[in-house]
Amino acid sequence: MSKRVLVIDDEANLRWVLSEALSDQGYEVAVAANANDGLAAMSHQPADVVILDLKLKGMDGLATLARLRERWPDVVVLMLTAYGTVASAVEAMQRGAADYLRKPFDLEEIGFKLQRALERAALQQEIRYLRQSQQQATIAGLIGSHPVWLACREQLERMIDRLPLLVLVGEAGVGKAQLGRYAHATSQRHNAPLIELDGALLTEPMLVAALNEAGQGSVLIRHGLGWLDWLLDQTLQPRIIVTSLKLPEQPVPTLQVPNLNQRRSDIGLFAKAWLEAQSLSAAALQQLEQSHWSANLPELRHVLERAALAANGQTIQPEHLPHDLALASAEPIALPATGLQLDLVERSLLQQALQQANGNKTRAAELLGLSRHQLLYRLEKHGLS
The missing domain is CATH 3.40.50.300 (P-loop containing nucleotide triphosphate hydrolases)
Structure with missing residues (x-):
């Protein structure tokens, strides 16, 4: 589909030359002799590009540019200027014009600048679209x-x-x-x-x-x-x-900003968004909501991804969740009134974990909610390695 160009200039010969030249280049061209006629033509059938004389009689080019930008913010405007008004043309660009053409102009230059301005406008529209899409995704992802x-x-x-x-x-x-x-x-x-x-x-x-x-x-x-x-x-x-x-x-x-432990009822919403087609059982969701999340959303996502792999496409059940979540959701251990020796408690828990895991250190680390490296450090510390 050909682009529509509107030429607004009070010189009849110039309007005719531009109309013929741009029509030969494949553009659909309309002309107007003054600002009011040009604005009326835009209201009747908006153009993609307006070639606008800076020194119009009546409403001048800068005032017309302001009206165009206000009503048709996406229209591409090229200013026509004589030798002595280049500074005003630069001012017009600061106010939203895409470029300017100095009289007397070269028809090839007009074609080049017109094409460049249209390409730049298309790129700006694409950037706006991508930015809007990104903003919508940001809002939807919150x-x-x-x-x-x-x-x-x-x-x-x-x-x-x-x-x-x-x-x-x-x-x-x-x-x-x-x-x-x-x-x-x-x-x-x-x-x-x-x-x-x-x-x-x-x-x-x-x-x-x-x-x-x-x-x-x-x-x-x-x-x-x-x-x-x-x-x-x-x-x-x-x-x-x-x-x-x-x-x-x-x-x-x-x-x-609240942490995940302050908004545990949102865990089901995160699971629905992140698991896509895979479902989460009510029992598994309850266990997740009762767990403590020290690393917040990244930790929750990691747990859900591991559980999804363990469930292999089936509904995620509590047994598919990491074992350390059960410890996190358990009732807190009461401190005896007489106090305790923390090193002795830690040593005892390490021994129990190794016994339950039949000596498998990776499994023992999972039972204690530790990494293998953290477990090995504690075993060496207590002389259990």
Whole structure:
């Protein structure tokens, strides 16, 4: 399908030349002698490209450009300018024009610049589509219905458009970075870029470059607490979202992100999202909800993936879950009023685990919720190796 071009210029000869030349290049061309006629033509049948004279009589080119950008933000506008008005053409580009053509112009140059502007516009539309798709995926992937999680999200939504800087605080694996992406995707700046950085690997030149690239968007700095003093000394254009394991010492806005143990009723939602077609029995879900999650979401995902493999396509049952989960969900051990010798208790548990596992150290490590390396260290420590 051919692209439609609208030429707005008060010189009849120029309109005719452009109409003939662009028609020969395969474009569908309409012409208008002034701004009002051009805007009326756009209302009747919008064009993909408008070639607009900067020095129109009546409403001039800059004013017409503003009207075009307001009503048809995706239209590509090329400005026509005489030798003495190049500065005004540059100003027009700053206001949204794609390029400018200087009179007297070369017809080949017009064809080249027109094609380049259309390709650039198509690329920008694709970027917007991909960014919107990514934002929708971010929002859809933010799982949870527990009241403490919903309260966290609601507080974030209230804060995000009012603050230039926000610190998300929480344990490892609670989803702070994803929550930061959600904050950008649902904010008034969602059409601008989101730049993500790792604070542990960051240098000052890298951060300066990211701030410039983000413009009116957002910069998400994971583990970025060490950069707070530097950021607070800057005049910031992008919004800054910092994630941290601990509360900052500086008086900055913070939001505490709940851990998985505070929202165990969401485990079923995570299982449904991550297991796809494979189901989870009520008994297995109950055991997961009663377990303690020291590593939060990554630990839960690892457990579910292991259980799915063990179930081999069948419904996941408690016996498919790792053995150490049963220990985690058991009642806490009461400390005797007279106290105890922790080393003796640890030694006794190691001996019992080895006995139950018939000397198999890998199985003994599983019974104690340890890695094989951790078990070997403790066995050597107690002289049981």
